[in-house]
Amino acid sequence: MEDALPVIVVAFLDTEREWQAPVTDGSHTEDEHAAQTLYARMHERGESLADAAEDLGLAAEEITRIRDKLVRLGLLDTETETTVDAAAALARRLQNNHRVLDRLVEQHVMVATLARDYLGFTRHANDDLRVEFYERERVAALYNRIDELADLARSEVMAMHPAANWTRETLDAGDARTKHRIGQGMRVRSLYAQVMLSNPLVRDRLRARRDGGMEVRVAPMIPTRMLIYDRQVAIVQADPEDLGGGAVLIRGSDVVRSLAALYEFCWMNASELVDVPRSADGASLTVQQRAVLRLLAAGAKDDAIARSLGVSTRTVTRLVGELTAMLGAGSRFQAGVRATRLGWLD
Numbered sequence: 001m002e003d004a005l006p007v008i009v010v011a012f013l014d015t016e017r018e019w020q021a022p023v024t025d026g027s028h029t030e031d032e033h034a035a036q037t038l039y040a041r042m043h044e045r046g047e048s049l050a051d052a053a054e055d056l057g058l059a060a061e062e063i064t065r066i067r068d069k070l071v072r073l074g075l076l077d078t079e080t081e082t083t084v085d086a087a088a089a090l091a092r093r094l095q096n097n098h099r100v101l102d103r104l105v106e107q108h109v110m111v112a113t114l115a116r117d118y119l120g121f122t123r124h125a126n127d128d129l130r131v132e133f134y135e136r137e138r139v140a141a142l143y144n145r146i147d148e149l150a151d152l153a154r155s156e157v158m159a160m161h162p163a164a165n166w167t168r169e170t171l172d173a174g175d176a177r178t179k180h181r182i183g184q185g186m187r188v189r190s191l192y193a194q195v196m197l198s199n200p201l202v203r204d205r206l207r208a209r210r211d212g213g214m215e216v217r218v219a220p221m222i223p224t225r226m227l228i229y230d231r232q233v234a235i236v237q238a239d240p241e242d243l244g245g246g247a248v249l250i251r252g253s254d255v256v257r258s259l260a261a262l263y264e265f266c267w268m269n270a271s272e273l274v275d276v277p278r279s280a281d282g283a284s285l286t287v288q289q290r291a292v293l294r295l296l297a298a299g300a301k302d303d304a305i306a307r308s309l310g311v312s313t314r315t316v317t318r319l320v321g322e323l324t325a326m327l328g329a330g331s332r333f334q335a336g337v338r339a340t341r342l343g344w345l346d
Contacts, residue, residue: 034058035066039075043083050081129252133238142247146227146235150177153229156187158263162222163193171205182213191263191270194218194341210273217270220341223262231260271341285344292319293344297336 034056042052049070053063070076074089134142150157181188190209197203197218210216225237225247234256238246250256285293288309295305302320306313320332329335 031065034062035069038066039070039083048081049076129255132249133246134249135246145249149229149233153186155230157181158228158260159190160222160226160263160266161190161192162225163195166202168201178209178214179212189215191222191266192218193222194220207273216273217267218273219266219270226259226263228256228260228263231256234259289319289323292316293323293336293339296332297340299333
């Protein structure tokens, strides 16, 4: 499927495949040793953090890092800036952990009870709805499911992609899948965030996909990531605000048809690539040009823009003329609106 596997997986579960490794450089080791030395001195002599740090000759940056560490460990009383006994800190932390575990166990029992005893009451005999949730830990299973659904699709694939950091490799893989699906006679449509056209690599690939038979449109705002196969199965980002929050696979003609209707609405209000030929130029706008465009979109006049930016009216008039020509707009207000629609002011 077009770029489904690379994009949906990258964006759903592991946006940039970054898992931060523990820091093991020399500065970390030195900070750890300094923190232990400072704590021991404070605890033995009853000194405040500032006094002990001054006697030890610690730099301001070191003191800040060490203080933060001691606070996180519960070893520093922030009101008195004196130490807390390590055994007491450990006991408090264990007590808090027990409370957290108790809450987790309680929530687990409630979820199990809902699933076992009550979930069936919300379903009807003729309801074919099935929902599967893929959290971060099930990324391999999601890979497999996307491959299966792409192979099983027979007539249509619809994709919706917000902005993402795509690489040449993911785009290459998407190109291959797109060519295969179109070769099978399927209708393949993809809707992309318009701001992605500011990336020359992505812009060129989307034009090539369009020329190869994919239907491509762009819109200033994409509500979520979504894939729909034959209007029977959909994969949707679980939380639009959290790219790492997982994905939901939905089977069921009624629900998926509703999602397809949402897609069709977004598709109708999106633009063809040929209608936004200068989108990439937005990346080269100066701060001053962006400010002028925002004020134009708000309906401001030249003198008001000049006062706001602290420049002459003549300068504003020149900038407005340049921007209007750049955007192919017929009026000042249209220039501001078109710049917003093209994603230049995001």
